[in-house]
Amino acid sequence: MSRIKARFEALKAQSRGALIPYLQAFDPDLGTSLALLKGMPAAGADLIEIGVPFSDPSADGPTIQQAALRGLKAGATLAGVLEMVRAFREDDNETPIILMGYLNPIDSYGPARFCTDAAEAGVDGLIIVDLPKEESDLLAEDAKRCGLDIIQLVAPNTPDARLPLLLDDASGFIYYVSITGITGTRTASADELAAALPRLRAVSPLPVAIGFGIRTPEQAAQAASVGDAAVVASALIATLATTLEDGKATATTVPKVLGQLAEIAHAVRAR
Amino acid sequence: MSSEVPPRLNSLRNGPDQRGRFGSFGGQFVAETLMPLVQDLAEAYQAAKADPEFRRELDYYFRDYVGRPSPLWHAKRLSEELGGAKIYLKREELNHTGSHKLNNVMGQILLARRMGKTRIVAETGAGQHGVATATVCALFGMKCTIYMGAVDVERQKPNVFRMHLLGAEVHPVTAGSGTLKDAMNEAMRDWVANVHDTYFLVGTVAGPHPYPEMVRDFQSIIGIETREQMMAVENRLPDVLVAAIGGGSNAMGLFHPFLDDESVRMIGVEAAGHGLDSGFTAASISRGRSGVLHGNRTYLLQDEFGQIAEAHSISAGLDYPGIGPEHSWLNDIGRVEYVGVTDKEALDAFQLLTRTEGIIPALECAHGLAHVMKIAPDMAADQIIVLNLSGRGDKDIFTVAEHLGVSL
Known part of the structure; x- marks a missing residue:
């Protein structure tokens, strides 16, 4: 069984939703982001999303854009990100890792070789922001061959008629982009979320993770209970950014981010 | 648009294909949030292209407004x-x-009106496309937001002033290198966030299908x-x-x-x-x-x-x-x-x-x-x-x- 499936089943048995924190690889440097990655499970991460820095992250707001630039400045490459995952897997063979990024670095690496290397490094799923279903034949077969889940994004403005196309052969979980907008901006209301879920449940049995605009412990707890998981990204990166001095990590960087994550995890688990 | 040279069999002028591709190039590589929009746009454009009234309207503006x-x-x-x-x-x-930019913006603003959109966003490099877009927005009384790299804002001040005079908001983009590609990213972010009333008026033969085809047709x-x-x-x-x-x-x-x-x-x-x-x-x-x-x-x-x-x-x-x-x-x-x-x-x-x-x-x-x-x-x-x-x-x-x- 894949790590993603196993983790969601285990959480279901405990009747609680998952918390999925996000970090940008190499932000602000490899050592710090690896320390964050390794510290996240103990701080309450059930799955982890790793952002792969890209020069032109057109679906991301300013917080993640800045993080991507810091990561690139620190020398992030796709191969380097896989190296990070490999290092993480030395101590943790259970927490699912999902890479989130844009297509061009993968295209440049070579989709088939990338899928092979990613699976071998211990990656479980891929979210490729600018690879819609219509273009996914670029790596769908390679991902399948390697046992990687391509996590399908669904947005509030995705028409019902489109859902079967997106979800019929989806695997892993569904990533529900709760707002039509970029990362780290607006937050969806409880009513908006409650209305959205039945649309997805009617079409797919997969767990639903809710992301974009989830900032507070309360919002995370609510999203994880309305859906099956909450993704928290910009809020953690914003915290990381406040700890930097001249763009460099300080002694407070890792503890502050993990502290915030623990607080959010506490709220998610209290529900 | 109706070209006056009918394409022949095996013509090089039949592209793009159903997937919006020219050979292996083109396509629709956008976030899921944008996918319904580009699909709607492709449909609306095909309908307009087939409508002689749309062509007549465009010809009128080409002759009497563009010159x-x-x-x-x-x-x-x-x-x-x-x-x-x-x-x-x-x-x-x-x-x-x-410049030639007005040919394209005239076609697209008529399409935006047909689609019932009330707000236009556009990217601009030198400012020519921004000025052309602001111009037709003034002509049709539509809200206009232009994204322009901060570096370009600095080196193209007269065009920034023109856009202001025409009633457009100009947002300098400091992200990335502060030039056209960053302005394009920012315009796409705006479009994603304001999908209900906003039309993204792309200035060149690039972007997700149908933009490359549509802009080419207007030009x-x-x-x-x-x-x-x-x-x-x-x-x-x-x-x-x-x-x-x-x-x-x-x-x-x-x-x-x-x-x-x-x-x-x-x-x-x-x-x-x-x-x-x-x-x-x-x-x-x-x-x-x-x-x-x-x-x-x-x-x-x-x-x-x-x-x-x-x-x-x-x-x-x-x-x-x-x-x-x-x-x-x-x-x-x-x-x-x-x-x-x-x-x-x-x-x-x-x-x-x-x-x-x-x-x-x-x-x-x-x-x-x-x-x-x-x-x-x-x-x-x-x-x-x-x-x-x-x-x-x-x-x-x-x-x-x-x-x-x-x-x-």
Whole structure:
């Protein structure tokens, strides 16, 4: 069984939703982001999303854009990100890792070789922001061959008629982009979320993770209970950014981010 | 649009295919949030294209507002100076707002109105597309937001002021390198966040399908007129077509109606910046490779890891690390030749045209002229070159003065 499936089943048995924190690889440097990655499970991460820095992250707001630039400045490459995952897997063979990024670095690496290397490094799923279903034949077969889940994004403005196309052969979980907008901006209301879920449940049995605009412990707890998981990204990166001095990590960087994550995890688990 | 040259079987003019592709290029590489929008847009455009009323409306605005047809000018003194081929200039710089950009924005704003959109967002590099967009928004009373790289805002102040006068909001974009590609990212972010009432008015033959096709169709009026005018004056087709390329809309507009005419050679001129191998260039075809950015697969300037490189050109309008996907395809099948011209060569051409014809060209099309200067002398006197003079150069006099060491 894949790590993603196993983790969601285990959480279901405990009747609680998952918390999925996000970090940008190499932000602000490899050592710090690896320390964050390794510290996240103990701080309450059930799955982890790793952002792969890209020069032109057109679906991301300013917080993640800045993080991507810091990561690139620190020398992030796709191969380097896989190296990070490999290092993480030395101590943790259970927490699912999902890479989130844009297509061009993968295209440049070579989709088939990338899928092979990613699976071998211990990656479980891929979210490729600018690879819609219509273009996914670029790596769908390679991902399948390697046992990687391509996590399908669904947005509030995705028409019902489109859902079967997106979800019929989806695997892993569904990533529900709760707002039509970029990362780290607006937050969806409880009513908006409650209305959205039945649309997805009617079409797919997969767990639903809710992301974009989830900032507070309360919002995370609510999203994880309305859906099956909450993704928290910009809020953690914003915290990381406040700890930097001249763009460099300080002694407070890792503890502050993990502290915030623990607080959010506490709220998610209290529900 | 209804082109007056019917495409033949196995025509090169039938693209894109159902997936919005020209060969392996093009497509719809956008976030799921944008997918319903580009699909709606493709549908709305196909419906408009099939509606004679839409064509009539566009023709009316082309004639009475844009000022079409634009003249095809026989540049006698320039031809004599270069001593070879007979050179004609397709005078798109005489359009309202001073460039070919208005052809496209006029078509798209009519489509946006048809779709019931009330707000327009657009990206701009040199500001020509921003000014053209702000102009038609003023004409139709629509809200207009323009994203422009902070670096470009600084080097194109007169155009920023024009946009303000026309009632547009101009947002300087500081993210990334602060140029056209970053403005494009920001316009896409705005579109994603405001999908309900907003139309994204792309300025070139790039982006997710249907933009490359649609913008090409609206710009094809350039080639359609050129063909008619050439037949009327010379009773034959030209031998060579030359156009400068950033994203490639003026070139696509000139080339497309001639793609099936095998006798017509076509040359797209990219900005080589300091030189093709200098590391400071905007020549996506000559020095890039296939990749995916801004919704389409095309030739891109990028590093070995797939990070997009910053383009460099003296001309803000050519300062883009990509190129329209149809050009990438036309390059790969060998139908169009793509060459590079440096900043310095463009500056020389800029001055030559000004002195010989009394026409101050935009630095963009000065690149095209610089290549004409290289090939015309070796051609026979009865051979014909048409250069697309896509914009006027008033906006560039500050840049040119600076490079010539003159302080204004």
